Amino acid sequence: MSQGNSTSGGAPSDKKDAQLEAYRENAGEGFLTTDQGIRVNDTDNSLKVGERGPTLLEDFHFREKIMRFDHERIPERVVHARGSGAHGHFQVYESLADLTRAKFLQDPARKTPVFVRFSTVAGSRGSADTVRDVRGFAVKFYTDEGNFDLVGNNIPVFFIQDGIKFPDVIHAAKPEPHNEMPQAATAHDSFWDFASLQTETTHMLMWALSDRAIPRSLRMMEGFGVHTFRLVNAHGRSRFVKFHWKPLLGVHSLVWDEAQKISGKDPDFHRRDLWEAIEKGSYPEYELGLQIVEEDDAEKLGIDLLDATKLIPEEVVPVRRVGKLTLTRNPDNFFAETEQVAFCVSNVVPGIDVTDDPLMQARLFSYLDTQITRLGGPNFAQIPINQPVAPVDNHQQDGFHQHRIPRRRANYTVNSLGGGCPHLANLANGGYVHYPERVEGEKIRKRAESFGDHFSQARLFWVSMSAPEKEHIVKAARFELGKVESLEVRQRMVANFVEVDMGLAKMVAEGIGVDVQAAVKFVGKRNTKPAVAGAPSPALSMENTVKGSVATRKVAALVADGVSAAELKDVKTALEAAGAQLEVVGPRLGAVKTAEGGSEAVTMALPTVASVLFDAVLIPGGKASVEALLQDGAALHFVNEAFKHYKTVGATGEGVDLVRGAAFAGVALADAGGKQGQVTSQGVVTSQGAPDLGAFAKAFLQALGQHRHWDRPGAERVPA
Numbered sequence: 219m220s221q222g223n224s225t226s227g228g229a230p231s232d233k234k235d236a237q238l239e240a241y242r243e244n245a246g247e248g249f250l251t252t253d254q255g256i257r258v259n260d261t262d263n264s265l266k267v268g269e270r271g272p273t274l275l276e277d278f279h280f281r282e283k284i285m286r287f288d289h290e291r292i293p294e295r296v297v298h299a300r301g302s303g304a305h306g307h308f309q310v311y312e313s314l315a316d317l318t319r320a321k322f323l324q325d326p327a328r329k330t331p332v333f334v335r336f337s338t339v340a341g342s343r344g345s346a347d348t349v350r351d352v353r354g355f356a357v358k359f360y361t362d363e364g365n366f367d368l369v370g371n372n373i374p375v376f377f378i379q380d381g382i383k384f385p386d387v388i389h390a391a392k393p394e395p396h397n398e399m400p401q402a403a404t405a406h407d408s409f410w411d412f413a414s415l416q417t418e419t420t421h422m423l424m425w426a427l428s429d430r431a432i433p434r435s436l437r438m439m440e441g442f443g444v445h446t447f448r449l450v451n452a453h454g455r456s457r458f459v460k461f462h463w464k465p466l467l468g469v470h471s472l473v474w475d476e477a478q479k480i481s482g483k484d485p486d487f488h489r490r491d492l493w494e495a496i497e498k499g500s501y502p503e504y505e506l507g508l509q510i511v512e513e514d515d516a517e518k519l520g521i522d523l524l525d526a527t528k529l530i531p532e533e534v535v536p537v538r539r540v541g542k543l544t545l546t547r548n549p550d551n552f553f554a555e556t557e558q559v560a561f562c563v564s565n566v567v568p569g570i571d572v573t574d575d576p577l578m579q580a581r582l583f584s585y586l587d588t589q590i591t592r593l594g595g596p597n598f599a600q601i602p603i604n605q606p607v608a609p610v611d612n613h614q615q616d617g618f619h620q621h622r623i624p625r626r627r628a629n630y631t632v633n634s635l636g637g638g639c640p641h642l643a644n645l646a647n648g649g650y651v652h653y654p655e656r657v658e659g660e661k662i663r664k665r666a667e668s669f670g671d672h673f674s675q676a677r678l679f680w681v682s683m684s685a686p687e688k689e690h691i692v693k694a695a696r697f698e699l700g701k702v703e704s705l706e707v708r709q710r711m712v713a714n715f716v717e718v719d720m721g722l723a724k725m726v727a728e729g730i731g732v733d734v735q736a737a738v739k740f741v742g743k744r745n746t747k748p749a750v751a752g753a754p755s756p757a758l759s760m761e762n763t764v765k766g767s768v769a770t771r772k773v774a775a776l777v778a779d780g781v782s783a784a785e786l787k788d789v790k791t792a793l794e795a796a797g798a799q800l801e802v803v804g805p806r807l808g809a810v811k812t813a814e815g816g817s818e819a820v821t822m823a824l825p826t827v828a829s830v831l832f833d834a835v836l837i838p839g840g841k842a843s844v845e846a847l848l849q850d851g852a853a854l855h856f857v858n859e860a861f862k863h864y865k866t867v868g869a870t871g872e873g874v875d876l877v878r879g880a881a882f883a884g885v886a887l888a889d890a891g892g893k894q895g896q897v898t899s900q901g902v903v904t905s906q907g908a909p910d911l912g913a914f915a916k917a918f919l920q921a922l923g924q925h926r927h928w929d930r931p932g933a934e935r936v937p938a
């Protein structure tokens with residue numbers, strides 16, 4: 219085994235990279251050996267008595283090889299088992315010394331190494347990426363003062379208010395215990411049974427039913443610390459803070475039908491997207507945002523900051539963008555890094571402190587505890603990906619998988635034999651001093667009155683949605699509850715929607731065989747706190763996200779023999795100049811002949827891809843090419859499906875004939891009226907006759923920059 223350079227091939231980029239370097243092993247050119255370093259002469263045949271005889275127990279190479287294989291698996295995470303990781307760095311824009319003593323938030327010149335793991339919650343390690351679920355957004359900052367883990371989600375609130383309910387909500391969401399079904403899906407009775415009875419879940423359910431739960435990319439979703447944390451400055455002054463991550467590419471989603479199809483076509487869709495973006499140098503970027511609340515103002519917000527089912531609307535407390543996270547490097551090895559990374563909410567550095575949020579308090583225990591089973595003992599902080607870059611020195615010792623060799627005799631504090639080492643730190647030399655919050659009270663198992671409003675913010679979310687977003691929520695609720703066998707559960711859930719908004723409840727009820735009046739009566743009988751109507755929060759709607767850029771968008775150009783190379787080339791150049799990616803999708807790998815007599819390389823074969831893996835489709839002209847595509851059901855399906863999923867469809871020259879042959883031709887070409895020249899209608903961009911490629915490319919890029927054309931009429935009618 220040989221020690222090598224970092225995978226980037228250059229010098230380590232930061233302290234963490236340098237630390238990991240010591241553990242990296244490049245593919246060696248030496249001999250195959252056993253774990254004991256013995257060179258192996260045959261790894262294909264076990265040691266036997268004669269050619270056809272029994273295998274001998276003395277075959278140490280065989281036994282070791284099989285033993286190692288037998289023990290390759292470790293328990294998957296009890297939640298968030300499916301995940302993808304990346305290395306990067308964080309840099310603050312300006313010093314936040316007025317807010318916190320955390321050094322990594324004070325020096326704009328300092329690049330703090332990070333490791334990020336994105337995940338789904340409910341599915342097993344091998345489940346599909348695009349299921350309807352919350353996404354984990356966990357960031358480990360390797361600061362010079364120790365590790366700070368911001369273990370968040372892409373939804374700013376949580377299902378439950380007290381961590382003692384976590385096993386309940388997760389048991390309900392996971393596959394049912396008798397038959398281990400369904401995988402990575404909440405569309406089953408036990409989840410909605412729990413959700414309907416535990417009404418504090420309603421706010422987060424609105425988010426989970428929304429497009430937030432089917433992100434287009436891990437690079438295009440927000441992140442939230444969820445809980446209220448404290449920032450404490452050098453003077454000991456504490457302020458409350460909510461952490462946000464804002465993706466520079468904006469927040470974008472898939473369509474539910476598309477998400478389900480991707481689960482089959484490419485279950486690694488998000489993982490691949492993240493990996494490829496980093497490999498291509500399109501580094502995912504997220505700004506860190508802070509919502510700061512002065513302690514004295516906390517009461518004025520009308521919500522309890524310790525209740526993790528509530529958010530602070532950005533219109534009430536603006537999000538101050540204070541720094542940027544950039545993901546620049548893929549892991550060298552999935553297991554060593556992404557699987558073994560251990561996040562813990564209680565990993566905080568001086569200047570960042572926790573609050574009495576009962577959900578957070580449970581998490582402070584759970585994460586440390588779970589790693590002991592998952593990573594096989596208490597020494598998991600010694601695993602390279604988990605090691606801080608700050609020096610570690612203490613009297614913790616022994617345990618499974620101890621890698622350190624402590625060379626001191628005095629393994630206790632206080633000592634004189636070891637010169638009193640290691641020393642305790644105080645505030646001045648960076649010691650972590652817990653914020654001296656004053657607390658008193660009786661020991662009691664009770665939920666605070668101030669946690670009692672379960673519906674106002676669910677309604678806030680609903681009223682803040684655009685019309686297409688509302689429609690998607692209703693459809694998602696109909697899908698999820700449509701799979702629930704128990705009428706009682708469906709009815710109770712509609713009752714919860716009645717408390718959010720009558721219109722919503724009616725629309726959902728209609729689709730799932732529930733009598734909304736019965737639900738209304740049920741609400742009348744129970745003692746829930748009615749929702750208070752408030753002004754919408756435009757920041758909650760994805761309609762108002764960053765649009766216009768086509769950077770990193772994937773476009774499929776459908777081609778066959780006879781394609782017009784000229785029409786393809788100009789659009790390709792324009793797309794690539796704007797940072798988008800064009801794949802030439804042909805009937806088979808290799809190349810197609812062009813109308814001009816040359817050849818065009820096919821980068822993807824039609825049988826191996828589908829429209830759901832792209833953001834847009836382009837059909838360049840070329841008579842023979844388009845005639846061939848018109849005979850190919852897969853090509854027609856490709857175009858129909860892209861239209862159905864509100865994607866940009868572009869066609870030039872004879873390419874427009876494929877649009878004419880598609881199921882949506884009537885809608886898309888209605889205003890074209892067979893005219894020559896260029897027409898854009900709801901994201902269908904056509905340029906008939908001899909196309910003006912410059913103008914076409916401009917219109918195509920503009921349409922693509924809208925991400926999806928949600929108001930497109932007729933999409934639903936397309937049978938794809």
Ligand code: HDD
Pocket residue numbers: 295296297298301335336337353354355356369370371375376380381382384443444445526559560561577580581584585586588589
């Ligand atoms: Fe959790 C993993 C996020 C509540 C117990 N959680 C885990 C991960 C994320 C979150 C992103 C995956 C970390 C990784 O990639 O390794 N969890 C959240 C958020 C919550 C939350 C944002 C609410 C605000 N979690 C929560 C509660 C408990 C847990 C209330 C228990 C009382 N979570 C765990 C866990 C996991 C975990 C069992 C599984 C694997 C792990 O920790 O390392 O301890």
